[in-house]
Amino acid sequence: MKKNRKFFMTLLVSMSILMLAACGGGGSDPAGSDNTSNDTGETITLRAATGLSDQHGWWTAFMVPWMDRVEELTDGQVQFEGFSGGELVEVGQEPDALKNGTIDVAILVPFYHENMFPASSITFLPVSHTDEFISGEALRKLMESDVELGDTGKSYYESHYADNGFFSLTLNAGAVYSISTTGYEFNSVDDVEGISMRTPNLLFELMAENMGVNSVSMNIVEAFDALNRGAFEGIFHTPADWTGAGFQDLLTYTIDDLFLGSSNGVFAMTQETWDSLPSEVQDAMLQAHDELYEDGIQEWIDRADAARSYNMEEADGQFISFNDLPEEVQEHITDANVQTWYDYIEFLENNGYPGKDIAILWRDIMIEAGGEVPEELMDLENY
Template sequence: MKSHILTAAIAAAAIAPVSARATDLTFASSLPQVHFWVGGFMDPFADVMEDSADVTFTRFYAGEITSVGRELDALTGGVVDAVAPLLAPYHEGAFPLTDVTQLPTIGTSSVEQTEAFLDLMASDVELADGKTFYEYEIGSKDIHAWPVAATAAYSISLAGMEPASADALSGIPLRSGSALHTVFLEELGVTPVTMSAAASYEALARGTIKGTILSVGDWKSYSLQDVLSYTITGVAVGHWGSYLAISDAAWSDLSDAERETWTETAHEIARQNAEGIDRQEGEVRQASEADGGVFVDVADIPADLRSRIEQASVNTWTRWIEETESAGHPGLETARLWAELTRKHGGALPEGVEAYLQSRD
């Protein structure tokens, strides 16, 4: 997929002096090309860079040279020069603040939360020790990073059941893909089962788990539309945030013009990727509904189940903040900043979150 981006940075790169040789970078993903972060971000980004700068990429996909949760090691160990996406939530303890994007929200989309994520990475608000979000999360890791598009809203999806009450969910096993999703599922009263999305198809088909927390558009990458039959919409169990990242060593090989082009291209492709993710969300939902899949807005589910989801959403914010603070990280200030950016871009917070944030003054 070729991009039509025309930015000042790219134009500047086009007239910059040509170096003696092109910089060839090893660019890898732990995910397959069908995934929206690979076919919709990694490849278009690389295509534009190759067209606009004296840079070429040798591309690897689907974990050929780096696997999920090992992207940072591959970068700092010199195995690869760049990765997309660096799946921050799978790097346990390494990116303590990035999970903030997974906090529950109301009425948010990929486009909205991608803009919020871009603002978060660019923010000059000091969160702790004089450090901004970017400086705290990225600055000491010998890499440079930019947001890929945020996923669409993560939803509660079930296989072969339609809960008639909150008690119907009590104790059932649901797939969790991150520490924060585990917190939400615990607060919901179900049994979290940690596994990657790629492993969940077989577990759902066998009945080992009864559902998952995942964006609907993500089903396409794992054929989950074949096994998931009931989804609660209208409340987002957050949006997964991850990064395009390049090692410091590879970054130093780029010219100033190439670095400017890289940054501008990353931002533009993230925005285009977000639009594509929202489209894919609608397409996968439409196809599922045509095959009998049921999608119910949270406002239309049984009152006690709605109340439990709403309370679990608020409790997830409070637990994440308190546990992050207990670990020595600025959870409260990060959550406040994310709440502000979410509202700025048209999203809403679960009722009770704002009161909690204000009560901590």
């Protein structure tokens, strides 16, 4: 009898635990999902969003095809509801929207949130040569690097995304940045100094200061109206993204072969959401990412070519090689670019992040990927 009483008591406790778990003790499903158990094979509905335009390359050339491919690989078990252009979440609100459950998947522009992602502008450090595939490979290597930075014991990914509760995958590095103006030409150092230009993040503010350029900081969504009303004369940006922002008819003077790094984006979900997905769904998402990564990079190249053709033929735009600028202008900009590396290192170090270590890592990754940096930067270890 004692044995039987013990058995029934154990059974009663077990049933109580199971009932409690069924009533909601085990964590939340992704927002919008209609499944009660993610490993049952029932449909998983995920809301994906970006504040960027629905014409932006990260959305049309990567996120949309990625969502379609995941739905295909999971035989429809995963379904996405897509929102772009600020329809559900405005630019800059994506991290909060992920954390409060408004959305499940988002394009993050990390360098708009440097308090959260402190060294995310690292990919914009100016170099002597890069291209879209070099930058894309370098960014992916940075995200996958296990190099411990400083005395933190953490990699770039850990300190930026894991520590903030995000599971993130690389979109791609976007296209290479340069300088474009509404017709203002750089024929002398005096032409460079004093011009006003839109800057997308702190690193470009440092670069602008070193060039003698007046900096006007704002995100890309706000920049079109400001440029159109003459609030500034030029932008640090890439022709590949002109159509996504509406710049193709406004900018008529662009410096080619000026390798001011590349933007970087990720698409992310909370680690909790990622962990809640069945392993076969996770595998499908990773497979779709790998399959589409280079296609996303190629899209930026194609967009840049199309923007150049349109701009020259329809807007009387001109593209001038950096190497054809007056020598004094080349030297002025090159010196400013090298100084920007040192200033960015110092800024990060002053704010508690191992700036020297991340700069050395990025330099080495860029070179490994096929890029080139100014000779002065090969001795950063002794800086």
